[in-house]
Amino acid sequence: MRALAAIVLLFVAGTQLESQVRQTDTRELTEEMRFSREKQFNSWAINVGYGAVFMYSDIKDFDVIPGSSIRFAPTVWISKQLSPSFAIDLQYINGEMYGRSEAYQGADDLYFKGEMNDITLNGVFYINQLREFPGPIKDRWNFYFKIGAGVNLFRSRLHFASNDEVVRENYFNMHSPRYLVVGYEPYDDPYTKTDPELGIMVPMGFGAMYRINSSFDMVLESTMRFSANDNWDNVLTGSTNDRYLFTGLTLSYKIGKKDKRHMRWTYRGYGFSLFRKAQSIDPVAEEIRKLEDEIANLRKPVTIKDSVIVDESLTRIYETLKVRNIFFKPGAEIEFSTEDLILIAETVVEMKQNPGKYVDLYGYVDEGDPGDHSELSRIQCEKIRDVMVNQMAANPNFIRIFARGSEGIFKHASSTSSEVAKRSNRRVDIVFRN
The missing domain is CATH 3.30.1330.60 (OmpA-like domain)
Known part of the structure; x- marks a missing residue:
């Protein structure tokens, strides 16, 4: 998380230094491409996609090639553009939680398996809109940084890989017959669902957006989604909370009249500053x-x-x-x-x-x-x-x-x-x- 924050700060600082040198804006812009507060633009979009889920926990650490631990999940989110450089979106991801150890603590192979419902509210910062000449790249590409907060409702069980039986606490010398489960009945039947566990989620990542036409965009997004919980795998060891990486391909439909541009595909005048008060007049x-x-x-x-x-x-x-x-x-x-x-x-x-x-x-x-x-x-x-x-x-x-x-x-x-x-x-x- 610190590395991602450092990258964003370095980019913003570089943008501010670059904007101190006056250059000529030679972009060829039509009036419908140019942003101003007085104009009306489309600002809503709905996104539907599918992506890979890589779980990281106490029994499943980071791998360059996760192998059999990869799972796939659908996602949907609604986006509202507040300015050319900033949007908010409400995102939902529903998928399977899965991670497998290899000889955990010198003992048996273990894996955890469950389900998650990830709901987050995110701020989206369009990187190319923070340049000296703000706007899409070649009228086709937007690149953005995303950060947000939300909740994850999840259930999970810890299994032996050899026979798929659910692991009990006494396996870890806890002197208890309780099953290592979350969101399931812990004593009588580890397959009977109970109320899901609620955890706080903080997503952070980057995305690339390609404008197909006036109605559709294609989005490739990758976010690391950090959790405040350390029990996705039902093992409470280690100093790092559980998390997962979601990388997905999404089709975005821009809601609104097609004779108007979506705000995220508009251009603004020379010398925009992220920390300057938003302009209330046309840059021209x-x-x-x-x-x-x-x-x-x-x-x-x-x-x-x-x-x-x-x-x-x-x-x-x-x-x-x-x-x-x-x-x-x-x-x-x-x-x-x-x-x-x-x-x-x-x-x-x-x-x-x-x-x-x-x-x-x-x-x-x-x-x-x-x-x-x-x-x-x-x-x-x-x-x-x-x-x-x-x-x-x-x-x-x-x-x-x-x-x-x-x-x-x-x-x-x-x-x-x-x-x-x-x-x-x-x-x-x-x-x-x-």
């Missing part, structure tokens, strides 16, 4: 707010450079009023000014406020510039896209590049000087398609 809105704050800070020290006046007919060319211009030096060289960064950031804000809308980058160079005009105009566009994506977390899938070279460049009035005309031709037009 938070990113927009941060960008707007950055724009406001950039505006304070602005010294506007000598601007190049571009004719108002740009509105007619692109059929939109939302055109922003970034001007380059010959050879696609540029040092982005504060004014340039403001224009780029304003475009990114519009993108985040209008998910699914495109930004088009049209690159131009002057017809007298040396070199490959198409390549130079493409490089200009890529430099702007790099700022949008890597510095301002824009979605690269909604940024299109049109390298126009010197073809179709904007024509200025005859009064415009040749130098001003050249400067105006070395530019990228940022066009937001609303």
Whole structure:
């Protein structure tokens, strides 16, 4: 149990350190995949499965290959997702208890046999939802850690392996004819059932979940289930309470409307912290707010450079009023000014406020510039896209590049000087398609 707890703590600590380094969220997410408190998602699921049971007790210690001691049991649980990273489930396992010794204390071969009804309430922590960019892996995989508490109602008898007779206490020099049984009549008939024994259970383990489609998931889970009892095998020796390992394969049916995602398959914004108060607003809105704050800070020290006046007919060319211009030096060289960064950031804000809308980058160079005009105009566009994506977390899938070279460049009035005309031709037009 200590080892499992240490693994979880190390993972959480690593996640927190990783989230201190800002990176660009380049995931391609549709609106129905993105989590926010204001949206409705499916949150219930029912799981049915079957798995192997490995019992560990005073007469049956840990084996890498348990051999004949393996038993199988069905399980069913109901799950409620409270957030993308956390769920609770009520799980039931019904199966046979079995474990066999080999020459116990130098004496006869013994085995215990019985039945169990294991009922636990568990907390499920989705590990991949605690990363820097929270969400399923490749939209197909979830990995989780589970811990809980519950009860086990069980019956058990201790037998001789040689003749299947029930062992009495006097076999262990206790001077009593009582049968070594739990949940059965201990004196007259060890096969007559009485009230089952009640024990406290603490399950702890890991699981992997694969999304098949909108209705079904496949789950492989392995949990060590620790007991507060030391009498599953009816032998009260040793310092470790009895326990068992359950490893099962489960089919999960996600309850709800199929036009909505289940919450455990949603994504959240950059930088989630396990110990931070849950966000009450859409992470996209938070990113927009941060960008707007950055724009406001950039505006304070602005010294506007000598601007190049571009004719108002740009509105007619692109059929939109939302055109922003970034001007380059010959050879696609540029040092982005504060004014340039403001224009780029304003475009990114519009993108985040209008998910699914495109930004088009049209690159131009002057017809007298040396070199490959198409390549130079493409490089200009890529430099702007790099700022949008890597510095301002824009979605690269909604940024299109049109390298126009010197073809179709904007024509200025005859009064415009040749130098001003050249400067105006070395530019990228940022066009937001609303």
